[in-house]
Amino acid sequence: MPKAAAASKPEALGFAGAWNRFFFAERDPRLASVLRIGYGVLLLIYLAIWIPDLRMWFSDTGLMPVVDGRLIINEDAPSLIAWLPQHDWLLFLCFGLFFASAVALLVGWQTRVQAVLVLFWLTAFQHRNIAIVDGEDTIFRLFAFYLALCPAGWAYSVDARLRKGDPVPPIPWGLRLFQIQMSVIYLSSAIEKSSGHDWTSGKALYYVARLDDSFGRLPVPDFLFTHLGLIKLMTWSVLVLEWALPVLLWMKRSRKAAIVVGIVFHLSVDYTMNLFLFHWIMILGLLSFAELDELAFWRKK
């Protein structure tokens, strides 16, 4: 008796179907590799800034001896740097291994392993001295994790060069985690800002413009921050943007414009404020909403 032809699996309906389409629809996996390269470049700048002050920040003879460092952080926060004997050569070795992983991640050699190692080293160093850490450090850790879940070595990498055969391109479901994380950051920030008085009253940027460490990176016209109407307009614009982006980035019609507006927003804030690499890692995250052919817009069609 001949076997019945195998019936093709029907596409799931309802929530399951939507879930599958959301995470597992075909998408160009090379975007993950583009994010990997951008992340690798930013990470190397991040690490290069540490080099002159490595002993000051992370050794027992620096500003934060291990004993003091453990008192200002969650007692469960692990750090290999804190557990090892406090010899300078061990610190330099750990940093050297970290730097090597960052380079390997940038060039895409053993990509997934390197992404996990980058997460490990970021955690170890950040937990060793939590006093020098801010929001961008959290993003660097999370993005390392998401890169490990992406086919980030699929293209523009040593892994791609060494790959044998012609395998089917993987589904880059990990890219959705970048997108979801970006939405969470904007939404969480909008909620925090809306729960206070400064942002809802429109006055927040008046105070920001008078902070002497974070504001004043490059010259800005005085009138922008001395005219009450403009102060309120800019303050409320930031608040509206943070509420709107988590929605507009997901809608087909507004996605591209939202990406551009988001990038312009981050660049303009980076012009005025000393926030190191925060806005650049956020711009990288925004690129997860783009399609690869959109990023190569300069190529003639």
Place this chain on the structure above:
Amino acid sequence: MRRRVNVFLALFLVVLAIDAFRPISESHQWLKDELNYPLVKLGLWQGPWRLFGPDVDRVNLRLSALITFADGTTDTWESPDWPELSWARKFVLARHMNYYGNILKAGQEPAWDGLSAYLARTTQHPGTVTSVVLSLRGALIPELDEAQMLPVAPYVAWDPASPIHEWHPAP
């Protein structure tokens, strides 16, 4: 494999929602506290994203130190004067900016011993250090008054410095 990925994604998204937003109920807070241990261990913690919210800091701060030596002489140290630095220098000193801002937050007093000891070790002044007194001065940004709008510039009308910590080397 797809099933495992789906289970992971479902769990991770729930964890993300719990960790990245401020607690809205006691049970949310409880879940946050329970998740904190594994997230910290894995390096995946984040917490709510404040980003100059809910309200902006109102005060510019400067740390200074008076280092006293056994022969009665003294040396002084001050934290960087940020408005005087170029944008490139501020970029390079970004971690210093974080450090001085973070150690002055509540609960960070244990870091002051480390700073004091470091200043004692690295002072160029010869002699044996007997004490380091850390002092803090602030410039409180006045409330927005349209009638008397402050110029756009770092607000640096400093209040007098007051001692916050005294350190002595171990005998």
